Every structure is written in C-alpha cells, then in structure tokens.
Amino acid sequence: MNLYFAPLEGITTSIYRTTHAEIFGGCDAYYAPFITPSDNEKVSKKGLKDVLPENNEGVNLKVQTLVNHAESFLKFAKKIKFAGFDEININLGCPSATVVKKGRGSGFLANPYELDKFLNDIFSECDIKISLKTRTGYDSSNEFEQLMQIYNKYPLELLIVHPRVRVDFYKGKANTEVFNYAYENSKNKLCYNGDIYTKEDYDLIANRFSDCEGVMIGRGAIKNPAIFREIRGGEPLKKDELVTFAESLSKKYFEKLKSETFTLHKLKEIWVYVMQNYPEEKKIQKAISKATKLNQFMSLVESLPEL
Ligand SMILES: Cc1cc2nc3c(=O)[nH]c(=O)nc-3n(C[C@H](O)[C@H](O)[C@H](O)COP(=O)(O)O)c2cc1C
Structure with a gap:
C-alpha cells in the first residue's frame, strides 16, 4: 500500500515537504496544493516555483490543479510536462465558497454532465497521466453512483476518494460505507483519504480496503509528522x-x-x-x-x- 501526503493549501509548501522528508523520512509521494490557472490561463509564478524539481529535492511530487475548462487544463498540462512531470492530479474536492461558486473543486461535482464532457475532452487531447481527487458528491452521497459511472469511463492513473460531500466541509466523519461503493465498483486504481490520525486508523482502512493502491493522509500527518514512519513499523514521534x-x-x-x-x-x-x-x-x-x-x-x- 502506498502512503501519500495530502495537499494542504498554505501548509504543505515546498519548504514543508522537503523539511518533512529530511527529518521524518517522507512518504511515497506528496501531492502539492492546487495551482489554479487564472482566467487568462496564466499560471502564477509562485505556484509553479513551488513545484519545480529544484525546490523539491528528495521528494516525489505530484502536481494538482483546480480547473473546469478543458482548454485551461491542456495549456497547464503542457507547462507541467515541460517542467518534467508526467502526471497531473485534478482537484474535485475543494469546498471553499469562492472556488465552488466558479464551478471548480467540489463545485464541479454539481454538474456531472459538464464534468463528463470536460473529462472526455481532456482524455482525448492529452498525453499526460491524469488522476482525480474527489469528494463523493456535492449535496449528498446519493450522487456518488453517477459520479463513479463517469469516472469509470476514463483510464485514470489513480482515483483518490475523500468520502465526504461538499456541504460537510471537514465536519463529521469520513464515510467508509460510501468509500466501499468505490472499492466495489471502481475500474481504476483507488486511494482512500480521510480522518487517519493514528497507525490504528490506518490499519483499519488498510485491512478493510486491502486492494487499494494507496492511502492518503492530510491533517493526521500535520499533527503527527512521523505517522508514515509509524505505519511502516518505525519509531513513534519524539x-x-x-x-x-x-x-x-x-x-x-x-x-x-x-x-x-x-x-x-x-x-x-x-x-x-x-x-x-x-x-x-x-x-x-x-x-x-x-x-x-x-x-x-x-x-x-x-x-x-x-x-
Ligand atoms: C487547510 C486545508 C487545506 C487543504 N488544501 C487542499 C488542496 O490544496 N488540495 C486538495 O485536494 N485538498 C486540500 N485539502 C483537503 C485535504 O487534502 C484532505 O483531502 C482532507 O483534509 C481529508 O483528509 P485528512 O482527514 O487526512 O486531512 C485541504 C484541507 C485542509 C484542512
């Protein structure tokens, strides 16, 4: 099972990632917080600088973007490929009102028809691997079945599922029953994300969903930066x-x-x-x-x- 550090905007910067890897031995990959191409499709220099390989030594890094237009995505993909990456992750989870209002992040989940069209457009044009990080719906996880039907149409590099819906933000508990639906129905490799704070939390998920490709940890790894080492049988945090x-x-x-x-x-x-x-x-x-x-x-x- 691969262990991934979740992206946390403002926190898991290149400085955080490289220092974490140096002191705590890192994890299989770090997902960088989202980069948003602006309306004129320019990518902020600050965002790009943060993911450049020279600023991420010792770190296996995955780049994430927050877009809902195929053209913006394709332009961004070119830039990222030029910087040396062969994969991009798309954020379908961000619950923030400003993002959702623009139909991005978890806001995109409220428009499954548009989402399907976007995926169709980028998969027919793009020569870079694409993974998705998704919530299980906008208003309700009843939407998840339809979303899974859409995701199953495309050869994703990885489907990362955080089983909360947008209206939950980060409240309540991640819903493992809803994740189980993805586990039983995904045609793509799957990664679990949500509420892992201890080795015991991890063991429960890893045993129950043992065919997953990976588990992603966010807040639990900021709280305990040694969590990946502990999961691998190493020393607890000192x-x-x-x-x-x-x-x-x-x-x-x-x-x-x-x-x-x-x-x-x-x-x-x-x-x-x-x-x-x-x-x-x-x-x-x-x-x-x-x-x-x-x-x-x-x-x-x-x-x-x-x-
Ligand atoms: C402060 C903060 C910033 C976040 N930034 C991002 C982000 O940039 N991209 C993303 O996909 N998810 C982001 N997330 C969501 C996390 O990556 C993760 O999916 C979520 O916290 C659930 O996992 P956890 O319970 O292990 O933290 C953020 C979450 C928090 C709390």
Whole structure:
C-alpha cells in the first residue's frame, strides 16, 4: 500500500515537504496544493516555483490543479510536462465558497454532465497521466453512483476518494460505507483519504480496503509528522524531532519570507495541528498562539513535555 501526503493549501509548501522528508523520512509521494490557472490561463509564478524539481529535492511530487475548462487544463498540462512531470492530479474536492461558486473543486461535482464532457475532452487531447481527487458528491452521497459511472469511463492513473460531500466541509466523519461503493465498483486504481490520525486508523482502512493502491493522509500527518514512519513499523514521534522540525522550518521560512511575522504565521498554522498531540498543554498552546517573536515560539516548543 502506498502512503501519500495530502495537499494542504498554505501548509504543505515546498519548504514543508522537503523539511518533512529530511527529518521524518517522507512518504511515497506528496501531492502539492492546487495551482489554479487564472482566467487568462496564466499560471502564477509562485505556484509553479513551488513545484519545480529544484525546490523539491528528495521528494516525489505530484502536481494538482483546480480547473473546469478543458482548454485551461491542456495549456497547464503542457507547462507541467515541460517542467518534467508526467502526471497531473485534478482537484474535485475543494469546498471553499469562492472556488465552488466558479464551478471548480467540489463545485464541479454539481454538474456531472459538464464534468463528463470536460473529462472526455481532456482524455482525448492529452498525453499526460491524469488522476482525480474527489469528494463523493456535492449535496449528498446519493450522487456518488453517477459520479463513479463517469469516472469509470476514463483510464485514470489513480482515483483518490475523500468520502465526504461538499456541504460537510471537514465536519463529521469520513464515510467508509460510501468509500466501499468505490472499492466495489471502481475500474481504476483507488486511494482512500480521510480522518487517519493514528497507525490504528490506518490499519483499519488498510485491512478493510486491502486492494487499494494507496492511502492518503492530510491533517493526521500535520499533527503527527512521523505517522508514515509509524505505519511502516518505525519509531513513534519524539518531542526532540518536533523541536528540530520547528527550527528547520523557521530558518527556511525566514530566509524566504524575510519577515518574522510571516514566518511565525506559517509556523503557528502548522502548530495548531501539532498541539493536538498535547491536549493537556492549554497554557503553552495559548502562549504559542500569542507569540510575537520567533525565539518566543521556539522556547515554547522546547518547553513541551516528552510525548
Ligand atoms: C487547510 C486545508 C487545506 C487543504 N488544501 C487542499 C488542496 O490544496 N488540495 C486538495 O485536494 N485538498 C486540500 N485539502 C483537503 C485535504 O487534502 C484532505 O483531502 C482532507 O483534509 C481529508 O483528509 P485528512 O482527514 O487526512 O486531512 C485541504 C484541507 C485542509 C484542512
């Protein structure tokens, strides 16, 4: 079973990915957060720079895009192929209102006819491998059967299913019964994604859906960056590793952003998840959220107890 790091916009940047791979040994592939070609089909330089191989050393990277026009996709695919990639992942899951309003991400799931036409157009034109990362519907998972019929028409490189619908956002539980429908009916290789926080969570999914090609972990890996190692039978997360991780991220972000405030912002975003390992340490958690200096932040991380 392959283990994949899910894309988390704003968090799993090239700096995060390379530092994670260096300290925790990485995983089989990292999916980069989505890149959106703008309406005039220009791709942001920042988005492209983040996925370039020279900024992702030691990382097996998959590029993701958020589009709903075949032409935009095809232009983007050319650029990505030129940068050295042979595969693109399409985001059919993002629940954010601004994305959905434009009919992208999970918003595309509300228009199955358009989605089918888009897939038909890109598969007949494109010579790059295509994988999809999808939710199981827009309003309700009753929509999933029809979506699966569409996905089964195309030779996908991988179908990654996060079994929630758009209106769930990230609330409630990922619905393994709905995933089971994909497991029994997908003609394409399948990857499970959703709510894996421990090795035990992983084992349940991997045993039940043992023919899956992979399992993707997002928030659980930000909370416990050693989760992939633990799943493979390695050592559990140690506090000292968290300190080293914070130091390295802080140094690299500061070099790039040249601002203590912006660097702190990045670290705090990550530490919201990391602090879930310390439910008792409310005082440290609060102090971290209020820290205004990097050395303050680092002293607080060092003051955390052993795990
Ligand atoms: C802050 C945040 C940012 C995310 N950004 C992306 C993204 O760029 N592309 C994507 O496909 N999914 C994105 N997701 C969804 C995750 O990749 C993943 O599908 C979801 O969190 C469920 O998996 P998990 O329970 O293992 O976290 C994001 C989720 C969060 C919480």
